[in-house]
Structures are given as C-alpha cells and as structure tokens.
Amino acid sequence: MTMILGLESSCDDTSAALVSSDRRIVAQAVVGQNAAHEPYGGVVPEIAARAHVEILPGLIGKVLGEAKLSIDEIDAVAATAGPGLIGGVMVALLAGKGLALAAGKPLIAVNHLEGHALSPRLVDPDLGFPYLLLLVSGGHCQLLEVRGVGEYRRLATTIDDAAGEAFDKAAKLLGLPYPGGPGIETLAKSGDPAAVPLPRPLVGSGEPHFSFAGLKSAVQRAVASGEYRREDIAASFQHAVVDCLVDRTRLALDRSDAPALVVAGGVAANQAIRTALADLAKEHGRRFAVPPAWLCTDNAAMIAWAGVERLANELVDDLDAPARARWPLDETAEKVRGAGVKA
Numbered sequence: 001m002t003m004i005l006g007l008e009s010s011c012d013d014t015s016a017a018l019v020s021s022d023r024r025i026v027a028q029a030v031v032g033q034n035a036a037h038e039p040y041g042g043v044v045p046e047i048a049a050r051a052h053v054e055i056l057p058g059l060i061g062k063v064l065g066e067a068k069l070s071i072d073e074i075d076a077v078a079a080t081a082g083p084g085l086i087g088g089v090m091v092a093l094l095a096g097k098g099l100a101l102a103a104g105k106p107l108i109a110v111n112h113l114e115g116h117a118l119s120p121r122l123v124d125p126d127l128g129f130p131y132l133l134l135l136v137s138g139g140h141c142q143l144l145e146v147r148g149v150g151e152y153r154r155l156a157t158t159i160d161d162a163a164g165e166a167f168d169k170a171a172k173l174l175g176l177p178y179p180g181g182p183g184i185e186t187l188a189k190s191g192d193p194a195a196v197p198l199p200r201p202l203v204g205s206g207e208p209h210f211s212f213a214g215l216k217s218a219v220q221r222a223v224a225s226g227e228y229r230r231e232d233i234a235a236s237f238q239h240a241v242v243d244c245l246v247d248r249t250r251l252a253l254d255r256s257d258a259p260a261l262v263v264a265g266g267v268a269a270n271q272a273i274r275t276a277l278a279d280l281a282k283e284h285g286r287r288f289a290v291p292p293a294w295l296c297t298d299n300a301a302m303i304a305w306a307g308v309e310r311l312a313n314e315l316v317d318d319l320d321a322p323a324r325a326r327w328p329l330d331e332t333a334e335k336v337r338g339a340g341v342k343a
C-alpha cells in the first residue's frame with residue numbers, strides 16, 4: 001500500500017489530498033476562488049496565483065492533520081506541474097518540491113490532464129486500459145485513447161473554444177456568474193431546448209474535432225434579439241453542446257475499439273451530458289464510466305491518484321522538473337489552431 005500527498009493549483013481551485021493505492025481518499029480539502037474572480041467574469045491569473053500562495057500551505061496542514069499522518073509517513077508528493085496558468089502552477093509544484101526535498105520523498109510532477117484522465121479509475125477498480133476518453137474542461141475539449149499510464153493518443157481536439165469555455169461565455173451573456181456551467185445547467189431545467197435555433201458546429205464533419213465559437217456568437221445574437229426567455233436560451237445552448245459532444249464522440253467510437261467510454265473534466269459534472277454519453281456508450285455496446293461530479297471539477301485527489309498510478313509504474317521526477325503552461329498529453333499530436341492553454 002502506498003500513500004500519496006497530492007497538490008493542485010493550476011487554475012482557480014486550491015487543493016490538497018491524501019490518497020492511498022487501495023483507492024481511499026483519506027483526506028481532501030478544496031478551496032475555490034469564485035468570489036475573487038466573479039467581478040471580472042473569468043479567472044484573473046495574478047489574483048489566482050496570489051490566492052494559492054496564501055491558501056495551499058494551510059490545506060496541506062489540514063489534510064495531514066485530519067489523517068493524523070506526518071510527512072514522513074507518506075510515500076511520495078504528487079504536484080500538478082502543468083498545463084495551466086503558470087503563476088498558479090508554480091505554487092503547488094514548488095510547495096511539492098519543498099516537501100519532497102525536506103522529507104526525502106520522491107516528487108511526481110503530474111500533468112493536470114492526466115489527473116482528469118485517470119480520475120475514473122480512482123472510483124472504479126474495474127475500469128481497465130484502454131478506454132476512449134472525452135476530456136471536457138474549462139481549457140480543453142479532446143477525445144483521447146487512454147492506453148495506459150502516460151500513454152495517450154489524441155483523436156480530436158477543439159479548433160477554437162473548449163466546452164467549459166463555451167458554457168462560461170454563454171453564461172456571461174445570460175448574466176450568470178463565473179464559472180457558468182452550473183448556472184446554465186440550473187437555468188436550463190426550466191427552459192425549452194427546442195425554443196432557440198442554434199448551430200451545431202462541425203456536426204457531421206469527417207474528423208471528430210470540436211468547435212464552439214459559432215455557438216457562442218449565435219447565443220449572443222439570440223440574447224440581443226430580445227425574442228427569447230433566458231431559460232430557453234440556456235436549455236437550447238446546453239442541448240446544442242450535448243449534440244456536438246455526442247456526434248463527435250460517436251465518430252471517435254467508430255474509429256476506436258476501446259471497450260469503454262469515459263467522460264472526465266469539469267464539464268462532465270453536467271447531468272445532461274452524462275446521460276447523453278451514457279446512452280451513446282450503450283448504443284455502441286461499450287462500458288461507460290464517469291467520475292462523481294465532485295471528482296470532475298479540479299481537485300487534488302485526482303492528482304494524488306495520478307501519483308499513485310505513476311509511482312506504481314516507477315515514473316518519478318527530479319527536483320528540477322519544469323512548470324509548464326502548455327503540456328499536451330499526446331506530444332505527437334499535431335497542434336490545432338486555437339487549442340487553449342488552460343487546464
């Protein structure tokens with residue numbers, strides 16, 4: 001049995017967690033910064049980085065205290081090393097290096113996207129490799145074949161906005177607070193998904209890439225027209241995103257013989273998206289897995305779990321591991337215009 005301390009600070013959530021190799025989340029603390037960024041309608045990197053500096057040490061003390069463990073009793077420190085807002089990334093990475101150095105423990109520099117990608121295995125012991133992963137977060141929208149720890153093949157990505165970014169921009173247009181996903185989901189419950197005609201960018205195209213910028217512009221026009229109720233716009237927007245995700249994932253399923261479909265990342269917290277992809281997997285005779293909503297949005301338990309998996313594969317890092325703003329999971333995939341740097 002190994003016990004890993006995980007640290008996360010790559011965007012606007014500060015988090016520390018202790019996770020063991022027998023899939024126990026021994027302790028976890030997450031502090032969001034929504035109130036600090038809300039006046040700006042999005043994450044302000046400088047504010048986020050400063051907040052991580054203030055919050056993270058207290059969270060490390062808290063989880064160790066709750067678990068009644070000293071740093072000498074853990075097996076390794078896993079810290080997010082990218083991709084993300086670089087000022088924030090540096091906070092958890094340097095904290096992790098300091099702890100690893102002081103305690104003489106291995107450091108594991110975790111790719112935040114690998115944290116999302118492996119998170120379903122933390123709660124689902126039967127989910128083996130390979131699986132097809134739809135990774136939908138504030139900064140990414142990708143389809144990846146997960147072949148093993150550290151082994152990823154990207155099948156598709158977004159050519160403009162990420163799925164979460166689309167939710168956040170549509171929410172802003174509807175006067176909802178940042179982050180926009182939860183607000184749109186709630187508002188959509190009382191709206192008609194067929195009320196507003198909205199485009200489905202790239203649906204039907206021969207490569208499984210994504211595009212959401214045109215959808216945002218259409219929402220902007222719908223709001224400006226004054227013709228529609230806000231809840232109808234929210235419901236129609238969410239429905240359009242679901243259609244795009246399902247159509248693109250269907251194409252990727254046709255091209256992959258992976259026995260399971262997995263959805264992860266903050267947008268996977270959305271119930272309409274979870275249900276639609278579960279139905280798609282069923283239709284294709286694939287197993288379906290999605291982490292619980294609290295494990296979809298940014299957290300250190302997924303980073304600690306990636307640490308468990310990497311340590312088991314003897315993938316540890318030196319103390320000079322770099323902080324990376326950009327860090328694709330599949331380094332061989334061609335760069336696509338507009339792919340974001342946020343995680």
Ligand code: KG4
Pocket residue numbers: 011136137138139140163164165167168179180181182185265266267268269270271296297298342343
């Ligand atoms: O994975 P995450 O917490 O952070 C990044 O690594 O980006 O994802 C955050 C994104 C935000 O864009 C947020 O609006 C979206 O996830 N999100 C949702 C929901 N909850 C969070 N989108 C749709 N529906 C939700 N319920």
Ligand code: ZN
Pocket residue numbers: 112116137138265266297298343
């Ligand atoms: Zn994330």
